Amino acid sequence: MSKNKVNTKVLSGFVExxxxxxxxxxxxxxxxxxxxxxxxxFSIDTPTIExxxxxxxxxxxxxxxxxxxxxxxxxxxxLRFDLTIPFARYVADxxxxxxxxxxxxxxxxxxxxxxxxxxRYREFYQADIDIVxxxxxxxxxxxxxxxxxxxxxxxxxFLFVLGLGFATIKISNRKIWEGFFEEFGITGDKKAxxxxxxxxxxxxxxxxxxxxxxxxxxxxxxxxLILKLFEVEYMGKIGISIPDKYHADxxxxxxxxxxxxxxxxxxxxxxTLKAGYPDSADTFTLDLSIVRGLDYYTGTVFETYLDDYPxxxxxxxxxxxxxxxxxxxxxxxxxxxxxxxxSRLFIPLIESMKIKEDIFLNVLILPQxxxxxxxxxxxxxxxxxxxxxxQIIRNISAxxxxxxxxxxxxxxxxxxxxLVIIIGDxxxxxxxxxLKNMISGEQSxxxxxATKEILKNTLKK
Amino acid sequence: MSKNKVNTKVLSGFVExxxxxxxxxxxxxxxxxxxxxxxxxFSIDTPTIExxxxxxxxxxxxxxxxxxxxxxxxxxxxLRFDLTIPFARYVADxxxxxxxxxxxxxxxxxxxxxxxxxxRYREFYQADIDIVxxxxxxxxxxxxxxxxxxxxxxxxxFLFVLGLGFATIKISNRKIWEGFFEEFGITGDKKAxxxxxxxxxxxxxxxxxxxxxxxxxxxxxxxxLILKLFEVEYMGKIGISIPDKYHADxxxxxxxxxxxxxxxxxxxxxxTLKAGYPDSADTFTLDLSIVRGLDYYTGTVFETYLDDYPxxxxxxxxxxxxxxxxxxxxxxxxxxxxxxxxSRLFIPLIESMKIKEDIFLNVLILPQxxxxxxxxxxxxxxxxxxxxxxQIIRNISAxxxxxxxxxxxxxxxxxxxxLVIIIGDxxxxxxxxxLKNMISGEQSxxxxxATKEILKNTLKK
Numbered sequence: 041m042s043k044n045k046v047n048t049k050v051l052s053g054f055v056e057x058x059x060x061x062x063x064x065x066x067x068x069x070x071x072x073x074x075x076x077x078x079x080x081x082f083s084i085d086t087p088t089i090e091x092x093x094x095x096x097x098x099x100x101x102x103x104x105x106x107x108x109x110x111x112x113x114x115x116x117x118x119l120r121f122d123l124t125i126p127f128a129r130y131v132a133d134x135x136x137x138x139x140x141x142x143x144x145x146x147x148x149x150x151x152x153x154x155x156x157x158x159x160r161y162r163e164f165y166q167a168d169i170d171i172v173x174x175x176x177x178x179x180x181x182x183x184x185x186x187x188x189x190x191x192x193x194x195x196x197x198f199l200f201v202l203g204l205g206f207a208t209i210k211i212s213n214r215k216i217w218e219g220f221f222e223e224f225g226i227t228g229d230k231k232a233x234x235x236x237x238x239x240x241x242x243x244x245x246x247x248x249x250x251x252x253x254x255x256x257x258x259x260x261x262x263x264x265l266i267l268k269l270f271e272v273e274y275m276g277k278i279g280i281s282i283p284d285k286y287h288a289d290x291x292x293x294x295x296x297x298x299x300x301x302x303x304x305x306x307x308x309x310x311x312t313l314k315a316g317y318p319d320s321a322d323t324f325t326l327d328l329s330i331v332r333g334l335d336y337y338t339g340t341v342f343e344t345y346l347d348d349y350p351x352x353x354x355x356x357x358x359x360x361x362x363x364x365x366x367x368x369x370x371x372x373x374x375x376x377x378x379x380x381x382x383s384r385l386f387i388p389l390i391e392s393m394k395i396k397e398d399i400f401l402n403v404l405i406l407p408q409x410x411x412x413x414x415x416x417x418x419x420x421x422x423x424x425x426x427x428x429x430x431q432i433i434r435n436i437s438a439x440x441x442x443x444x445x446x447x448x449x450x451x452x453x454x455x456x457x458x459l460v461i462i463i464g465d466x467x468x469x470x471x472x473x474x475l476k477n478m479i480s481g482e483q484s485x486x487x488x489x490a491t492k493e494i495l496k497n498t499l500k501k
Numbered sequence: 502m503s504k505n506k507v508n509t510k511v512l513s514g515f516v517e518x519x520x521x522x523x524x525x526x527x528x529x530x531x532x533x534x535x536x537x538x539x540x541x542x543f544s545i546d547t548p549t550i551e552x553x554x555x556x557x558x559x560x561x562x563x564x565x566x567x568x569x570x571x572x573x574x575x576x577x578x579x580l581r582f583d584l585t586i587p588f589a590r591y592v593a594d595x596x597x598x599x600x601x602x603x604x605x606x607x608x609x610x611x612x613x614x615x616x617x618x619x620x621r622y623r624e625f626y627q628a629d630i631d632i633v634x635x636x637x638x639x640x641x642x643x644x645x646x647x648x649x650x651x652x653x654x655x656x657x658x659f660l661f662v663l664g665l666g667f668a669t670i671k672i673s674n675r676k677i678w679e680g681f682f683e684e685f686g687i688t689g690d691k692k693a694x695x696x697x698x699x700x701x702x703x704x705x706x707x708x709x710x711x712x713x714x715x716x717x718x719x720x721x722x723x724x725x726l727i728l729k730l731f732e733v734e735y736m737g738k739i740g741i742s743i744p745d746k747y748h749a750d751x752x753x754x755x756x757x758x759x760x761x762x763x764x765x766x767x768x769x770x771x772x773t774l775k776a777g778y779p780d781s782a783d784t785f786t787l788d789l790s791i792v793r794g795l796d797y798y799t800g801t802v803f804e805t806y807l808d809d810y811p812x813x814x815x816x817x818x819x820x821x822x823x824x825x826x827x828x829x830x831x832x833x834x835x836x837x838x839x840x841x842x843x844s845r846l847f848i849p850l851i852e853s854m855k856i857k858e859d860i861f862l863n864v865l866i867l868p869q870x871x872x873x874x875x876x877x878x879x880x881x882x883x884x885x886x887x888x889x890x891x892q893i894i895r896n897i898s899a900x901x902x903x904x905x906x907x908x909x910x911x912x913x914x915x916x917x918x919x920l921v922i923i924i925g926d927x928x929x930x931x932x933x934x935x936l937k938n939m940i941s942g943e944q945s946x947x948x949x950x951a952t953k954e955i956l957k958n959t960l961k962k
Contacts, residue, residue: 088624113614
């Protein structure tokens, strides 16, 4: 780059892909969308810019610092940092026009001015689903969210098997911990600190975790009970069970309504998912160390990890919330949602893959000189109409370059073209077209009508 | 809204749609994308945020004031106000990885902090196509751009006929005016002012236009020549012709290379389009008053107007540029592009329409009580697998509400459901499903397998 030129490199933490990579990312995004729609979620598209007060009403400490905030005229504005807060505002604002329970999806970019580091983006796609209703929402909707997320990710099974291995969805319920903390009178900052440590458990060694936990708890008996809770497993027909050897320690559960409720909900969620996906029953596991950082979750919480790359962090997560719309409306809206981190999951994969797009351009028309340009254009439109009639979804392009035939064929090769239509002086004089299959090498000259037949046989699946 | 609540109304100049409206807008966006892809354009997706220097290198006076600009850390950042400048930067940055001529499309939101007024948005979707190459690009690519824009808009023919009437694409070529101004030594601010008035011609009365033009030109002979140029028409086989009575006034054209080139290019563009779309030949008209406000156009320019609503302004426009990448690379990149103002065109239509979505939800499963929830969930997954096998693209949702049957059916009606599957105690005991067609009223109880057959016959197109 010479001096006086503006820096054209994409900003640090931002992503842009080359066309063949973009095509692959679009394919993934389209499949996610189709999957969400299949499960009966409706699309909404909120503005990227929100009033700052809307976002700051819900953003926590770290997130607040990451918000892109600015003024325009008298307006204090910010870029959304997730799709959940804007959705909460949307529900409050359009309450009277929506049918509840309302199932919506939104796939869009969100913005976080994080410190630049590997795998962290400042602009990235989230693909969210949520179900909300007033006052009550069956625990079955928690099942619906996790089921939709699982089924959607499972569409990319081929990718997981190729490059990412398998994934496990770890499910918990915050009511169990809420009940536990109530039982021992742990509240406020102390509760938050303990939850914070539990949230980091997967990233720490057992030793570091135990030390830090017991420091913060400051009570040996309670620390020991917490550690024992992590051994709780989902036991098939018995449901969730405390290991026999600890039964005496946990008799208080029978009198703790919140813990009982959490356990019962968690049992329903896991058992129903296992029943719905018998071939993938092992994907759904109970893990009480899943608590999720965000304050607004109140029941079911889940995170999804790649079995072979636990350090990659959660690729899809969500949970149940009761008070998300509190700042926006007097109505008591409860909901459950989930989100797939599209960019975080797929961009590194796409950037590292040598993407081999089999066919990039289906038909390329190559007029040999300027006299043939108009015929090339009319032929292109003619074939596109024919494709429409025959419901053949394929692309056609023409190249108008006054270059040697060899150069034109090089262009066709670079764009991985399947079929080339050559129009030279002979074709013009005889009103014919020469068709060449770039894979088989077959070449033939015939009328437009005969060419259409060959195209139909080659391109129609 | 009670006090202490945050303002949830969408910001002035911003748009958000209700789910049934959003579905319709998505349909339009998908069709535009499919059309662009059909013509062999490749997708790219640049960040919404750019370095301010990238945008300000190209933004003009009015546009500059509209830019959303802010700092984050040490970075001076701005939101893109169009998709063309980011594309120019993209081409400069990824030059070595692209195949030229490079045809790309991008559909995305852009941001302009305009004064709020009817039909003007601060966040809106543009749907752009561009073709770029180094040094040379055949005039046929100008044809390709206008053809793609026309064909894409024409997909929405039903909308135009219903609500918007027909559209006309007005085409001109800036070289004609450049040559004309050269001929009379008109340069700099004066040239810009004259172009500015010509750009506003369609919005002014003939009288006001003539007065203002002659004031700025300050020369009666030149003013009169300009007015005569507006009478130039495309005359079928003769091509572009100066009316006979003015021939003597325009003899200088034969020696003015730039004017001759502009006329020849314009002739090629219009005649080829008319040849390609014989049934819509009248759509493509010559109009030398089309000059387009933006500085970067150098040849072909076009705008699209609704015949019945000329005041609505241009719904799709574009043109040829030679120097767009100048600030970003030493390579001489030339290009031609076009853009459809998706939000501007369709949002007012969608907001004013009473959208009647025939079928919003295809299949809704209604378990009658909690005991039936698990069977409902498993049935949903089972049917989705069956749809996948049979390539039936339909949605299914289940509702888990402990309410009276009448209430549940009301929900099904509100979501305009086609088929309802009822699961109550009888169905649970007998392992059957009750299927009700909400349109015909038909209802029957049978096994899962038999239900699948009925669904297949009803839903498969």
